[in-house]
Amino acid sequence: MNLRENKMKKLITLFILVAFGFTVQAQEKGSVLIQNATVITVTNGDLEDTDVLIRDGIIEEIGKDLRAPRGVETVDASGKFVMPGIIDAHSHLNGVDINEARNPVTAEVTMEESVDPNEVGIYHALAGGATTIHLMHGSANVIGGQGETLKLRYGVSQEEMKFEDASRTIKFALGENPTRVHGQGNGVQPRTRMGVEQVVRGHFDEALDYKRKREAYLEAKAEFDRRGRGTPPVPVAKNLRYEVLNDIIEGEILVHCHSYRADEILMLMRVFNDYGVENYTFQHANEAFKVAPELAKNGAHTSVFSDWWAYKFEVYYSTAYNASILNANGVVNSINSDNDQLLRTLNHEAAKVVRYGNTSVNDALKMITLHPAIQLGIDDRVGSIEEGKDGDVVIWSGHPFDIYSKAEMTFVDGTKYFDLANDADDMRIHINPGTEFEDGSNFRRIVDNREEDACLQDTFILLGEQSAHNHN
Amino acid sequence: MKKLNIFVVIAALLFGLNATTEAQITEKPEFGKFAITGATIHTVTNGTIEGGVILIDGNEIEYVGNNAKITNEYTRIDASGKHVYPGFIDGWTSLGIVEISAVAVTVDNAELGDFNPHMYAFTAFNPHSASVPVTRVSGVTTVLSAPSSGIIAGKAAVMDLWGYSPDSMSVKKSGALVMELPSSTGGGWWDDRSEKEIKEEYQQEIDEINEFFEKARFYDRMVKAYEADPSGKTKPDFDPRMEAMREVLAGEVPIAIEVSREQEILDAIEWTKSHEGMEFFLVGAEEGWRVAEEIAEAGLPVLTTTLYTPSRDYDNYQRPYQNPGLMAEAGVKVAIVSDDTENSRNAPFEAGYAAAYGLGQEEAIKALTINPAEIFGVDDKIGSLEAGKQANLFISDGNPLQPMTKIEQVFIKGYKIPMDSRHIQLYEEFLDRDAVNK
The missing domain is CATH 2.30.40.10 (Urease, subunit C, domain 1)
Structure with missing residues (x-):
C-alpha cells in the first residue's frame, strides 16, 4: 500500500517538475578506475596495490593491473587508501523539521518530505568521507516518525537523494526525552519509564485490534459488494498510524530506538519479544554494554557514540569502552554522529574504539561502514568494497584512522562528489538572501558542539527555551 | 501536593x-x-x-x-x-564545576549577576568529580576550569587533576578573569533593532563595563594610598568585587575575552587598547583566521578549538581545522582547548586536526603544553x-x-x-x- 503511495508521490513530483519546466536529471551513475591503492574492503581484508573499477555506479572488478574501459577516467591512488563510504546510522543533517512533538506516538509521520537537498553540510560530510546518512525523526516521542535513508548526492533534488529501495525505518525513544516532553512538559503520559512501556504496548494492542476489525470490515465489505444485497457493514476507517504500527509488528519496518539505560533497553526487548518484533537497533544506548549478553541473544543491534557521556543523568554511568564491550560480546554495533560536526570526522570517532578496549582496526572500520548498512537494511548495496556493490568509495591520503589523513575524493555511485584538489570555498547551492549576509550574522552557535544536535529540535515550543539546550 | x-x-x-x-x-x-x-x-x-x-x-x-x-x-x-x-593542559573547560550539564543542581559555573570578579571556580571545583579520573588517564593532567555567565563571570582556576581538595590541586587559583563583551553587530534575522539602536545599545554596555573598570582603578588607588600612609585617612570600606579586580588591574591575572566572529574579535582588540596595564587573551576566535594579522599585532594570545562546523555557510570546510595554524602563522600564540566538560580528554584530538591542517606536530604539542602555561602565567611550574x-x-x-x-x-x-x-x-x-x- 505504502509502496504504491510512494510511487504516486514520485509521479506527482515528476509531473510538477516537468510542468514547471525543470529538467529532471537521472541519478548520475559514474565510472572510474582507481589504481594501485591499499583497498580496505572491510569484508575481505586490506588489499595492497590493488585497483577498483567502478562502472555505471557499480563496483565491477577488484584486482591488480585492471585496464580502464574506453572513456573511463583513471585515478592513481599509489600510497593512498580506498575505503567504503562512511555510513551514519543517526543523523539530522538536512532535516527541515525534526520532531512532530504533539503526541507520544506519531508513527504516521515521515521524514520523506522533510529533506533539504541544498544543505551545505552535505558537502562538508562528503569532505569527511561520508556517503550515506540515516535522516531520523527526533526523540521527543515514544514512537516517533519514519526515517529516510539518503545518499549524499549533493546537488540533486530531494527525491534523488533518497537511497532507492532502502528498508523503511522508524524512530522510537525511551527515557528522559519522551518523559520530559510529554509527561513533564505537557502533562500527558508518559511521565515515567513505566509509562513509556505502556505507551508502546497500548498502541501495539490498539493497532492489532484495529487490524482485526479493519480486515473483518474489508472482508464483509467485499462480501457485501459481491452479493450486492443485504446490510452494508459498519465501516472501520483507515488509520495510517495503526497501519504503520502493524507494519512494525510484521517486520516491514526497522525500529531505531533512542535509548540510554540498560533497564529500558531490556524493557523494549521484552515488549518486542511479546509482539514478535525483530530487527531493531538501539540508538545511543550508552548503557548497552551492561546488557550485552541479552542484546546478543535477541539479535538486537546498537549504534552508539564513541565517547559521549555525562551530559545528562541517563548517560552518567556509561563508558567510552561501550563499543568495544558490545563488539566483544557479538553485538552488531555502529558508531554514529547525531551531530553535523561528528559526521565530518566519523573515521576518527571509530578510531577511538581501538583506543578504548583494543577492538581490531577492521572491526572498528565495520562500525562506520558494514554495520550501519546492516542496521539500515542496505548491506546488499553498500558498506564494503565488493564486486556488485554500489560505487560509494573514498580515497584517503593515508589510513583513515590516522589523524593526518584527509579524504581526497569521495564517490557516490561512481560519481565524484568531493575532490580535495578542486575544492572551492563557497559550495552552497542555494543562497537564502534573507538570512545569509557578509557580516556573519548567520553565525552558527558553535561554542558547545552539542548545541548543534537536533534530537529535540522543534520541541522547545512545548517546553520553553530551556529545552532547546538539552538535546540527545 | x-x-x-x-x-x-x-x-x-x-x-x-x-x-x-x-x-x-x-x-x-x-x-x-x-x-x-x-x-x-x-x-x-x-x-x-x-x-x-x-x-x-x-x-x-x-x-x-x-x-x-x-x-x-x-x-x-x-x-x-x-x-x-x-x-597536557586543557585551557578551557568547566570540568570540576559542572558534573552533568542537564542536571541544574550539579551545574556550578554560572552565578547570577553581570559583574562577578569575586566568584572563583576554585571554590566550586569538585575534586571527586567522575570526570577528573576519566580526563587525567587520557594524558590531560591540568585544566583551566572556567565559569561562564554575565559580563564578568568570575575567575577561572588552573587545576591539576590529582588531589583531595581544591587547595592541593590548584596550580593557580586565579588563572584568568572570564569576560564576555557585548556584540556590536545585530543578532541575526530575528534581531529587529535598527542599526542605530544596535550601536547605541553596544555603546551603552561598553560604557557600563568601562565604568566598572574605572571604579576598580579608583578603589585600587584608594586602598594603595591608605596602605601607604593611613594617617589622617578613613579606611575604605571593603568591596569584594573591587578587591577581586586588583590582581587583574596589576596584570597578575589575565582577562579572558570570549569572542567568535570577526567583528567581535576586532571590537575586543579595540577595547583592550583602551585598558593598559592589564593582560588579555581571546577565547574561541573561530573567525580568527579572518583577522589573524590584527590579533598578532595586538599581541593577544588565543585559546581555540577545531572540531566545529564552519562558522559561515560560504566558508571552506577546512577553515575550523586551519584556524589555529593560520593564526600561528601570523604570529599569534595559540593554545588548543576542548571547550568541553566531561570530554576534556578530547583536547589532543582537536590539536591533532590543527596539526594536520597547517599548525604542524610540534606547534600542536606546544598548543597543549607550554603555550597555555605561558598564557596563564604558570610556565614556571608546568x-x-x-x-x-x-x-x-x-x-x-x-x-x-x-x-x-x-x-x-x-x-x-x-x-x-x-x-x-x-x-x-x-x-x-x-x-x-x-x-x-x-
Missing part, C-alpha cells in the same frame, strides 16, 4: 547524586623517586631526547637528559620504545619537561594526537597515578559480565 512532589524529586536527586558522584578509585598512587628510562622524551622547550632519562623526586622533575646516574632509591620504569610528554618543574607528564605508546594511541602511565605532581576511572572500571566489570557463571 505539587510542592511535595517537587521536594520528593529534589530529595531523591540530591540523595542519588551525593551517593554516586564520587569517583570510586580505591587504588593509591605511588610517590617518591622514579626513573623513567629508554623513552623518547619530548621536552617541548629543549627539543627531543632519544632513549633519555627522566628523574622524578617528590613533586618535581629532578633531571631530564640521557646521562643520569640512577641509584637504588629510584623506582625504575622502563619506557623503551615509548614516548614521554609533559602533561608546560614542559624541565628540571625543577612539577612532575606532570605521561608515557604513551605513540603520538598522543592520534586517536588510536594509548596513554600508559600518568604522573601528576610526582604522583604515579592509578590508571583507573569509571570508564575503565565499567569496562572491566562488563567486558565478560557473566564470567562467574561460565
Whole structure:
C-alpha cells in the first residue's frame, strides 16, 4: 500500500517538475578506475596495490593491473587508501523539521518530505568521507516518525537523494526525552519509564485490534459488494498510524530506538519479544554494554557514540569502552554522529574504539561502514568494497584512522562528489538572501558542539527555551 | 501536593547524586623517586631526547637528559620504545564545576549577576568529580576550569587533576578573569533593532563595563594610598568585587575575552587598547583566521578549538581545522582547548586536526603544553619537561594526537597515578559480565 503511495508521490513530483519546466536529471551513475591503492574492503581484508573499477555506479572488478574501459577516467591512488563510504546510522543533517512533538506516538509521520537537498553540510560530510546518512525523526516521542535513508548526492533534488529501495525505518525513544516532553512538559503520559512501556504496548494492542476489525470490515465489505444485497457493514476507517504500527509488528519496518539505560533497553526487548518484533537497533544506548549478553541473544543491534557521556543523568554511568564491550560480546554495533560536526570526522570517532578496549582496526572500520548498512537494511548495496556493490568509495591520503589523513575524493555511485584538489570555498547551492549576509550574522552557535544536535529540535515550543539546550 | 512532589524529586536527586558522584578509585598512587628510562622524551622547550632519562623526586622533575646516574632509591620504569610528554593542559573547560550539564543542581559555573570578579571556580571545583579520573588517564593532567555567565563571570582556576581538595590541586587559583563583551553587530534575522539602536545599545554596555573598570582603578588607588600612609585617612570600606579586580588591574591575572566572529574579535582588540596595564587573551576566535594579522599585532594570545562546523555557510570546510595554524602563522600564540566538560580528554584530538591542517606536530604539542602555561602565567611550574618543574607528564605508546594511541602511565605532581576511572572500571566489570557463571 505504502509502496504504491510512494510511487504516486514520485509521479506527482515528476509531473510538477516537468510542468514547471525543470529538467529532471537521472541519478548520475559514474565510472572510474582507481589504481594501485591499499583497498580496505572491510569484508575481505586490506588489499595492497590493488585497483577498483567502478562502472555505471557499480563496483565491477577488484584486482591488480585492471585496464580502464574506453572513456573511463583513471585515478592513481599509489600510497593512498580506498575505503567504503562512511555510513551514519543517526543523523539530522538536512532535516527541515525534526520532531512532530504533539503526541507520544506519531508513527504516521515521515521524514520523506522533510529533506533539504541544498544543505551545505552535505558537502562538508562528503569532505569527511561520508556517503550515506540515516535522516531520523527526533526523540521527543515514544514512537516517533519514519526515517529516510539518503545518499549524499549533493546537488540533486530531494527525491534523488533518497537511497532507492532502502528498508523503511522508524524512530522510537525511551527515557528522559519522551518523559520530559510529554509527561513533564505537557502533562500527558508518559511521565515515567513505566509509562513509556505502556505507551508502546497500548498502541501495539490498539493497532492489532484495529487490524482485526479493519480486515473483518474489508472482508464483509467485499462480501457485501459481491452479493450486492443485504446490510452494508459498519465501516472501520483507515488509520495510517495503526497501519504503520502493524507494519512494525510484521517486520516491514526497522525500529531505531533512542535509548540510554540498560533497564529500558531490556524493557523494549521484552515488549518486542511479546509482539514478535525483530530487527531493531538501539540508538545511543550508552548503557548497552551492561546488557550485552541479552542484546546478543535477541539479535538486537546498537549504534552508539564513541565517547559521549555525562551530559545528562541517563548517560552518567556509561563508558567510552561501550563499543568495544558490545563488539566483544557479538553485538552488531555502529558508531554514529547525531551531530553535523561528528559526521565530518566519523573515521576518527571509530578510531577511538581501538583506543578504548583494543577492538581490531577492521572491526572498528565495520562500525562506520558494514554495520550501519546492516542496521539500515542496505548491506546488499553498500558498506564494503565488493564486486556488485554500489560505487560509494573514498580515497584517503593515508589510513583513515590516522589523524593526518584527509579524504581526497569521495564517490557516490561512481560519481565524484568531493575532490580535495578542486575544492572551492563557497559550495552552497542555494543562497537564502534573507538570512545569509557578509557580516556573519548567520553565525552558527558553535561554542558547545552539542548545541548543534537536533534530537529535540522543534520541541522547545512545548517546553520553553530551556529545552532547546538539552538535546540527545 | 505539587510542592511535595517537587521536594520528593529534589530529595531523591540530591540523595542519588551525593551517593554516586564520587569517583570510586580505591587504588593509591605511588610517590617518591622514579626513573623513567629508554623513552623518547619530548621536552617541548629543549627539543627531543632519544632513549633519555627522566628523574622524578617528590613533586618535581629532578633531571631530564640521557646521562643520569640512577641509584637504588629510584623506582625504575622502563619506557623503551615509548614516548614521554609533559602533561597536557586543557585551557578551557568547566570540568570540576559542572558534573552533568542537564542536571541544574550539579551545574556550578554560572552565578547570577553581570559583574562577578569575586566568584572563583576554585571554590566550586569538585575534586571527586567522575570526570577528573576519566580526563587525567587520557594524558590531560591540568585544566583551566572556567565559569561562564554575565559580563564578568568570575575567575577561572588552573587545576591539576590529582588531589583531595581544591587547595592541593590548584596550580593557580586565579588563572584568568572570564569576560564576555557585548556584540556590536545585530543578532541575526530575528534581531529587529535598527542599526542605530544596535550601536547605541553596544555603546551603552561598553560604557557600563568601562565604568566598572574605572571604579576598580579608583578603589585600587584608594586602598594603595591608605596602605601607604593611613594617617589622617578613613579606611575604605571593603568591596569584594573591587578587591577581586586588583590582581587583574596589576596584570597578575589575565582577562579572558570570549569572542567568535570577526567583528567581535576586532571590537575586543579595540577595547583592550583602551585598558593598559592589564593582560588579555581571546577565547574561541573561530573567525580568527579572518583577522589573524590584527590579533598578532595586538599581541593577544588565543585559546581555540577545531572540531566545529564552519562558522559561515560560504566558508571552506577546512577553515575550523586551519584556524589555529593560520593564526600561528601570523604570529599569534595559540593554545588548543576542548571547550568541553566531561570530554576534556578530547583536547589532543582537536590539536591533532590543527596539526594536520597547517599548525604542524610540534606547534600542536606546544598548543597543549607550554603555550597555555605561558598564557596563564604558570610556565614556571608546568608546560614542559624541565628540571625543577612539577612532575606532570605521561608515557604513551605513540603520538598522543592520534586517536588510536594509548596513554600508559600518568604522573601528576610526582604522583604515579592509578590508571583507573569509571570508564575503565565499567569496562572491566562488563567486558565478560557473566564470567562467574561460565
